Amino acid sequence: MSQQDSVEQWIHELAQLDDGKMTEKQFKIIEAAVEVFSEKGYAGSSTSEIAQRAGVAEGTIFRHYKTKKDLLLSIVSPMMSKLIAPFVLNNFKEVLESNYPSFEDFLYAIMMNRLNFVRKHHKIIKIMLQEIPFQPHLQAEFKQQIGTQVFQRLSTIVEHFKSKGEIIERPSQELLRFMASSMIGLLATHFILMPDQPWDEEQEIRDTIRLIMNGMSTK
Numbered sequence: 425m426s427q428q429d430s431v432e433q434w435i436h437e438l439a440q441l442d443d444g445k446m447t448e449k450q451f452k453i454i455e456a457a458v459e460v461f462s463e464k465g466y467a468g469s470s471t472s473e474i475a476q477r478a479g480v481a482e483g484t485i486f487r488h489y490k491t492k493k494d495l496l497l498s499i500v501s502p503m504m505s506k507l508i509a510p511f512v513l514n515n516f517k518e519v520l521e522s523n524y525p526s527f528e529d530f531l532y533a534i535m536m537n538r539l540n541f542v543r544k545h546h547k548i549i550k551i552m553l554q555e556i557p558f559q560p561h562l563q564a565e566f567k568q569q570i571g572t573q574v575f576q577r578l579s580t581i582v583e584h585f586k587s588k589g590e591i592i593e594r595p596s597q598e599l600l601r602f603m604a605s606s607m608i609g610l611l612a613t614h615f616i617l618m619p620d621q622p623w624d625e626e627q628e629i630r631d632t633i634r635l636i637m638n639g640m641s642t643k
């Protein structure tokens with residue numbers, strides 16, 4: 425599935441959440457807003473540009489959304505709670521519930537899983553990552569819908585490998601923070617900060633895992 429097909433699929437699902445009340449113009453506005461927000465960020469975007477991209481008058485946007493922020497939240501908030509959270513968790517479930525011979529095998533599986541997910545949906549994810557730090561409402565939703573459930577399962581896995589003596593005895597929260605910063609840093613660099621730079625996917629993943637293992641392994 426291409427990036428564009430993925431965005432269109434999510435917007436169609438978003439329309440269904442609205443009981444089919446989304447008009448064709450609203451669909452075009454949302455689609456254009458996703459494109460513009462992902463390219464320029466919320467602060468760098470204008471409703472006039474979104475309107476032009478959607479092929480509608482700027483006033484049409486304000487008939488449906490009172491402010492640019494309302495437009496942003498209308499995209500991100502329901503997608504996070506109704507679409508992204510279940511998809512993230514269901515897509516992640518196999519990885520989180522599988523048994524791995526070693527902690528390094530687990531890290532490789534989780535990295536490949538998240539890499540494929542971000543590759544397929546990076547426009548929506550880019551908007552979320554850009555705006556969550558500045559939108560308390562989105563922060564609360566992310567924590568409630570995604571963060572808590574994933575953190576609990578990952579903590580159990582980390583405790584399992586600690587009990588096997590494969591990783592150091594440090595608080596799980598500290599170890600997960602180190603893992604997450606390394607993995608998210610790699611994905612953010614490739615897909616958001618330097619998307620046009622060539623990279624050896626397999627080598628970058630292996631190097632990131634090696635860095636994590638150097639910091640967490642007992643060996």
